[in-house]
Amino acid sequence: MDATAGKHVMDKIAGRKSGLVWAVHLSAFALVLLWVVPTLGLLVSSFRTGDQIVGSGWWQAVSTQVQQLAAVRIAGEEVARDGLFVIEGQLFAAGTEVNAWGTSSVQPEAYAPGAVADLDGGVTLTVAADGSFVLSSPATMADLRMPRVFATAATPPEFTLDNYGTVIASPLAGQSIGQAFINTLTVAIPATIIPILVAAFAAYALAWMEFPGRALLVAVVVGLLVVPLQLALIPLLQFHNWIGIGKGYLGIWLAHTGFGLPLAIYLLRNYMIGLPRDIIENARVDGATDFQIFTRIVLPLSFPALASFAIFQFLWTWNDLLVALVFLGTGNDQQVLTGNLVNLMGSRGGDWEILSASAFVSILVPLVVFFSLQRFLVRGLLAGSVK
Amino acid sequence: MHPALQALVVVAVAVGGCIAYFYASNLILDKVLFPARGLNAGRNTTRANLIRPWLFLAPAVGLLGLYLAYPVFATAWLSLYGRDDSFVGFENYRLMFAEPKFGESFFNNILWLVVVPAASTAFGLLAAQLTDRIAWGNIAKSLIFMPMAISFVGASVIWKLVYEARPAGQDQIGLPNALYVWFSGADPVQWLQLPLWNNVFLMVVLIWIQSGFAMVILAAALRGIPEETIEAAILDGAGPFQIFFRIKVPQIAGTIVVVWTTITITVLKVFDIVLAMTNGQWETQVLANYMYDKFFRSLDWGMGSAAAMIIMALVTPILIWNVINARREMR
Numbered sequence A: 001m002d003a004t005a006g007k008h009v010m011d012k013i014a015g016r017k018s019g020l021v022w023a024v025h026l027s028a029f030a031l032v033l034l035w036v037v038p039t040l041g042l043l044v045s046s047f048r049t050g051d052q053i054v055g056s057g058w059w060q061a062v063s064t065q066v067q068q069l070a071a072v073r074i075a076g077e078e079v080a081r082d083g084l085f086v087i088e089g090q091l092f093a094a095g096t097e098v099n100a101w102g103t104s105s106v107q108p109e110a111y112a113p114g115a116v117a118d119l120d121g122g123v124t125l126t127v128a129a130d131g132s133f134v135l136s137s138p139a140t141m142a143d144l145r146m147p148r149v150f151a152t153a154a155t156p157p158e159f160t161l162d163n164y165g166t167v168i169a170s171p172l173a174g175q176s177i178g179q180a181f182i183n184t185l186t187v188a189i190p191a192t193i194i195p196i197l198v199a200a201f202a203a204y205a206l207a208w209m210e211f212p213g214r215a216l217l218v219a220v221v222v223g224l225l226v227v228p229l230q231l232a233l234i235p236l237l238q239f240h241n242w243i244g245i246g247k248g249y250l251g252i253w254l255a256h257t258g259f260g261l262p263l264a265i266y267l268l269r270n271y272m273i274g275l276p277r278d279i280i281e282n283a284r285v286d287g288a289t290d291f292q293i294f295t296r297i298v299l300p301l302s303f304p305a306l307a308s309f310a311i312f313q314f315l316w317t318w319n320d321l322l323v324a325l326v327f328l329g330t331g332n333d334q335q336v337l338t339g340n341l342v343n344l345m346g347s348r349g350g351d352w353e354i355l356s357a358s359a360f361v362s363i364l365v366p367l368v369v370f371f372s373l374q375r376f377l378v379r380g381l382l383a384g385s386v387k
Numbered sequence B: 001m002h003p004a005l006q007a008l009v010v011v012a013v014a015v016g017g018c019i020a021y022f023y024a025s026n027l028i029l030d031k032v033l034f035p036a037r038g039l040n041a042g043r044n045t046t047r048a049n050l051i052r053p054w055l056f057l058a059p060a061v062g063l064l065g066l067y068l069a070y071p072v073f074a075t076a077w078l079s080l081y082g083r084d085d086s087f088v089g090f091e092n093y094r095l096m097f098a099e100p101k102f103g104e105s106f107f108n109n110i111l112w113l114v115v116v117p118a119a120s121t122a123f124g125l126l127a128a129q130l131t132d133r134i135a136w137g138n139i140a141k142s143l144i145f146m147p148m149a150i151s152f153v154g155a156s157v158i159w160k161l162v163y164e165a166r167p168a169g170q171d172q173i174g175l176p177n178a179l180y181v182w183f184s185g186a187d188p189v190q191w192l193q194l195p196l197w198n199n200v201f202l203m204v205v206l207i208w209i210q211s212g213f214a215m216v217i218l219a220a221a222l223r224g225i226p227e228e229t230i231e232a233a234i235l236d237g238a239g240p241f242q243i244f245f246r247i248k249v250p251q252i253a254g255t256i257v258v259v260w261t262t263i264t265i266t267v268l269k270v271f272d273i274v275l276a277m278t279n280g281q282w283e284t285q286v287l288a289n290y291m292y293d294k295f296f297r298s299l300d301w302g303m304g305s306a307a308a309m310i311i312m313a314l315v316t317p318i319l320i321w322n323v324i325n326a327r328r329e330m331r
Helices: A004-015 A018-046 A052-055 A162-170 A178-209 A214-224 A230-245 A251-271 A277-285 A290-301 A301-319 A320-325 A336-347 A352-372 A374-384 B005-035 B041-078 B089-099 B100-132 B135-149 B152-162 B175-184 B197-223 B228-234 B239-251 B253-269 B272-277 B287-296 B301-330
Strands: A065-068 A078-079 A083-091 A097-102 A117-118 A126-129 A130-137 A148-154
Touching: A004 A083, A004 A214, A018 A352, A018 B100, A018 B135, A018 B197, A052 A065, A052 A130, A065 B197, A162 A178, A162 A352, A178 A214, A178 A230, A178 A251, A178 A301, A178 A336, A178 A352, A178 B005, A178 B041, A214 A251, A214 B041, A214 B301, A230 A251, A230 A320, A230 B041, A230 B272, A230 B301, A251 A301, A251 A352, A251 B041, A277 A290, A290 A301, A290 B005, A290 B041, A301 A352, A301 A374, A301 B152, A320 B228, A320 B287, A336 A352, A336 B152, A336 B272, A352 A374, A352 B135, A352 B152, A374 B135, A374 B175, A374 B197, B005 B041, B041 B301, B089 B100, B089 B175, B100 B135, B100 B197, B100 B239, B100 B253, B100 B287, B100 B301, B152 B272, B197 B253, B197 B272, B197 B287, B228 B239, B239 B253, B253 B287, B253 B301, B272 B287, B287 B301
Parallel strands: none
Antiparallel strands: A065 A148, A078 A083, A083 A130, A097 A148, A117 A126, A126 A130
8 A cells, every 4th residue: 555545544544534524623613712702702892882881792792782771861051942941952872763762760661752751840851763852841940950861772883992092091090001001011121131141141051061069950940930929029028128129110120030030041941952962062172161152152042942931021021910019019100001900990890991991902912922923932831841 | 210211221231231240250260260371271271160150150040049049938937927026936827727718718729729720731632632633723722822921910801791790681791691691581690709609710710821821732742642653543443532532641641740730830829810800709719819918908927928838838749749850851
């Protein structure tokens, strides 16, 4: 049997017939759908108005909904016309089609559009299908309590960028997201670059330099990988206070460097060990010092591992909440995106339009970094994990 | 100075400083202290090479020692002191074990530790196998892996919308409640307030995030399985499920363990999700959030440190296992 015929037989026996293939595709699709739906829900919600988000599920965002609208209290300038005092205006957004309306919550659908309601004191109210109203009375309504209008209407889908505008510009939960964005960038970039530098030298030493205690040091690094950083918070805070830097950017840069070093050294060392031995040996024979070998050969060759760790560390520091809360403090001008978002959940938890837009502004950069540099991130994850 | 500008300056100073340190120290070592010239050239070079690794390692070892090693002991020490800075021995631990909130946190953590790594690894394995040979496998993998890129807080907002319950009679805006009300006609449920089940719903968030991580690693492991073992099984008449469970899974058992332990460590640290979604109410408290509470709300550093030591104790078995494996590999 030649190779291709053999492969066909294998395919058939291995269950790659159409039946199983269909099942695989369907199951994979269901799994992906399950994973994507939550994020999709929030994304769609961030483009809807607040009323629409709480009025109908996000999956109904593109269809016109018939629903009961929130009650609107009539307001407007009173004018005198034909011997009556009249207030006119528009109750609902353009495009809304009123199906039924009423003036009390007990009977919210008492009247059809265009019908006239008789209220106390000779006051009449009529609401048209397009949402416009006319309130008229023989006497002035200056002291009168304005009636509320309940309506069931078909509201067309309405998409808006307003939420993002509000969230980026105005201070909510302490400060604007725009400011928090800059703060997070200020924390993340030094906290990514500094560990790489320090770890690269250490990784090279642990990979290619012979010295007593090397195995022990590697074991210590592996052990420290696992230490939960909760343990380090209070002693380090005390230490920072003691040396006078207190809470602030310098403290958080140092903290992130310290916490990120075990992983950096581990990843980089694993990669450096895999570099071809001959190149380094030849360089040694040619009389190069370790410093020269490191800077001219190993460092350039290690670029993939450096890139992987850089992405890891950037995402980690960008998404971190605990270290920021502890070492940066909760002062408003130093708040990072995660802290801002947590505060919003507490103070504006019911305002989904604000919450969803803020959430997406805060996860935008990680998503962009992730999708564009996935390759390196995956490579970093795999280093040393596949046995 | 504006912090962003400050950051740029710091980066420049730090990078410059590091480079300067490494370059200068090597220079001094090679040219000043142990010059490779003259009578003692050979001996000097040997001595320089003995010292040089420590030059390379010094900043890293210093930072690691200060930021990770020292705090372990310092926290252990702190846990022996009371609120008024007096030595109280194990009183903090005794008080803590007596607190019902601690018992609840500990029990919940055990629940999280049992459920989340297992579920994430299982889903990851499933996703890895399903997306292995299909044409759109890479896109599928990307989408399942995506939750790992976003912050836990962002994920909490996403899932808070999913679990949302509007008052009875109104349209539901969270899918689970929408489906529940539609199918059963009953009132919508406050998922995060249900006893015991609310923990599961919180765990779902972490499972959603970590499964992508498990999937990526297990997919690579699956790719590494030699084709011959699978083909031999096929020739022996094995069906797809038998192949998967009897041939593939045993061969990637080592990787499965690595994935499991890594996710376990993440689970022990979980703090953001519980803080953001329930803040420990309705009996969802976990140790990391409990510890944060003690530190920064009660300002009880002694008890907070005691809680931190409990977390450390839970992590220690994995620490020992990892170190043993690393040493074994290095031989």
